[in-house]
Amino acid sequence: MLSNLTFRLANFDDLNDIVKLLADDKLGEVREKYENPLPLSYHQAFQAIDSDPNNSLCVVEKENRVVGVLQITFTPYLTYQGGWRATIEGVRIDASVRGRGVGKKFMEWSIQQAKEKGCHVIQLTTDKQRPDALAFYQQLGFTNSHEGLKLHLEN
Incomplete structure (x- = not known):
C-alpha cells in the first residue's frame, strides 16, 4: 500500500481532485463548493499559491490518483535569530485510504520539506471538531504548545 505513493507539488490539472478532497467531510461540505465547473476563486487561489515561492500546494498520489493534499507555507521571522518556520494547512486524505498510513x-x-528549507519549527492547526486529526498530529510528535485563535472576516 505505502510503496506505491508519490509525493509532489500540485499542478493545475489536480485542482478538481484537490477541491473534491477539501469538500469531502462535514466541515468541508459547508465551506467548499465542489461543482463543475469549479468557481473561479479556486483557479485564482491556485495561481496565487503556485506563483509564490514560499507556498507549496502538495499532493500524494496512489496509482496515479490524487489521494491527499496539503499546503505548506514557509515564513521568515525575526524571532529565533531570523529563523524560518513552516505552517501546514488544508490537510486532507481520501476516505478510501484513511487509516492505512x-x-x-x-x-x-512534509516535515522533510521543512527541514530542507531550513525551518526550525512546523506549526499547524486543526479544528476542534476533528479530534481524530488532533490525535494523529500528536502521534507524529506535534504538541499543544500554544493557543490558536482565528478571526473570520466578512467579505
Whole structure:
C-alpha cells in the first residue's frame, strides 16, 4: 500500500481532485463548493499559491490518483535569530485510504520539506471538531504548545 505513493507539488490539472478532497467531510461540505465547473476563486487561489515561492500546494498520489493534499507555507521571522518556520494547512486524505498510513507518510515527507528549507519549527492547526486529526498530529510528535485563535472576516 505505502510503496506505491508519490509525493509532489500540485499542478493545475489536480485542482478538481484537490477541491473534491477539501469538500469531502462535514466541515468541508459547508465551506467548499465542489461543482463543475469549479468557481473561479479556486483557479485564482491556485495561481496565487503556485506563483509564490514560499507556498507549496502538495499532493500524494496512489496509482496515479490524487489521494491527499496539503499546503505548506514557509515564513521568515525575526524571532529565533531570523529563523524560518513552516505552517501546514488544508490537510486532507481520501476516505478510501484513511487509516492505512498514507497521511503519516505524507506528513513525514512534509516535515522533510521543512527541514530542507531550513525551518526550525512546523506549526499547524486543526479544528476542534476533528479530534481524530488532533490525535494523529500528536502521534507524529506535534504538541499543544500554544493557543490558536482565528478571526473570520466578512467579505
